[in-house]
Amino acid sequence: INMGLAMVHTVFNIVNTVVFLPMLNVFVKVVTRLAPDKKELEAAHLKYLKPRLISSPTIGVQQSHAEITEMGRHLTGLFKLLRRVLTEKGNVEKMVKKIFQEEDFLDSVQKEITEFLSALLSGNLPHEITEIARVQLRLADEYESISDYVKDILKLYLKKKSNLIMFSDEGWHEVLDLHDETAKFVNFVLESVEENKTAILPQSYAMGDEITKLMKDVRVRHLERIGTDSATPLSSLIFTDMLNSYRRIKDHALNIAEALAGEK
Numbered sequence: 390i391n392m393g394l395a396m397v398h399t400v401f402n403i404v405n406t407v408v409f410l411p412m413l414n415v416f417v418k419v420v421t422r423l424a425p426d427k428k429e430l431e432a433a434h435l436k437y438l439k440p441r442l443i444s445s446p447t448i449g450v451q452q453s454h455a456e457i458t459e460m461g462r463h464l465t466g467l468f469k470l471l472r473r474v475l476t477e478k479g480n481v482e483k484m485v486k487k488i489f490q491e492e493d494f495l496d497s498v499q500k501e502i503t504e505f506l507s508a509l510l511s512g513n514l515p516h517e518i519t520e521i522a523r524v525q526l527r528l529a530d531e532y533e534s535i536s537d538y539v540k541d542i543l544k545l546y547l548k549k550k551s552n553l554i555m556f557s558d559e560g561w562h563e564v565l566d567l568h569d570e571t572a573k574f575v576n577f578v579l580e581s582v583e584e585n586k587t588a589i590l591p592q593s594y595a596m597g598d599e600i601t602k603l604m605k606d607v608r609v610r611h612l613e614r615i616g617t618d619s620a621t622p623l624s625s626l627i628f629t630d631m632l633n634s635y636r637r638i639k640d641h642a643l644n645i646a647e648a649l650a651g652e653k
Contacts, residue, residue: 434497438505446518449509453525456502460495460532461579467491467539468572475546475565485543492540499533502526527648528582531641535575538634538641545631554624557614563607564631570600571635571642578645586649593646600639604632 437455470488474481506522506529514522549556556564574596581589608629615625 434494434501438502446509446512446514446522449505450518450521450525453502453506453522456498457525457528457532458583460498460502460529461583463491463495464532464535464539464579465576467536468568468575471539471543472565472568472572474543475568485547488540488543492536495533495536499529502529524648524651528645531645531648534641535638538638542631542634545627545634549624549627552623554621554627556624556628560611560614560628563610564628567600567603567607567632567635570603571638574600574639575642578642578649582645582649587651589646590650590652593643597639597643600635604636608632 435456436459438449438452467488470484470491474484474488477484503526506526510519510522510526574593577596578589578593581587611625611628611632
């Protein structure tokens with residue numbers, strides 16, 4: 390009996406080996422896809438910054454500047470996508486999903502840049518490199534904050550849509566005008582960072598003041614509409630929250646201009 394059991398067990402193992410051995414590569418690919426290496430996932434966010442390959446702090450801040458510039462390009466794309474979501478009549482589900490994905494991506498990149506620069510600053514650096522790294526930390530944080538408010542505006546728009554809320558034509562055109570002016574200002578400071586243009590404060594203050602004035606005018610006209618058939622309490626709340634989000638984006642863009650110009 391023992392000999393028979395041993396033979397059955399041996400034959401069973403041989404059959405299993407013959408059947409499954411050719412499929413080993415397939416199993417490896419499936420398992421790798423289901424549980425990818427954590428380090429591989431973490432490294433996927435960075436395009437230019439290679440911490441392990443950096444031989445000097447100077448090269449490090451050059452590569453982190455390239456990553457921040459890349460964050461700016463993603464931000465520019467976010468504003469364009471949001472504009473399309475706000476205006477297109479068809480199915481915008483893919484664009485909505487893309488905005489949420491891009492915002493998550495920028496969160497991750499900002500975290501990785503912050504970790505790198507914080508580690509860099511913990512060393513003994515020349516004063517010039519220290520100042521550059523500190524500015525870059527501030528820029529990465531401001532970029533990520535802007536992406537947060539873009540997401541907030543999108544969520545407000547989706548709330549408006551799900552509740553079947555309609556703004557007046559005048560009110561909706563005002564929101565779009567505010568979006569366009571804010572996006573123009575953000576693009577101006579992002580391009581200035583990319584090209585390292587530091588003498589931008591006068592124009593930045595002027596553009597920021599124009600947005601503030603536009604926002605105040607929009608708010609006054611909105612208050613005049615409250616109580617009419619075109620403005621319900623919920624629509625009023627969503628409208629003012631959208632205005633506040635654009636105001637915060639303007640503030641963060643101005644912070645970027647001040648950081649670039651060397652203002653504390």
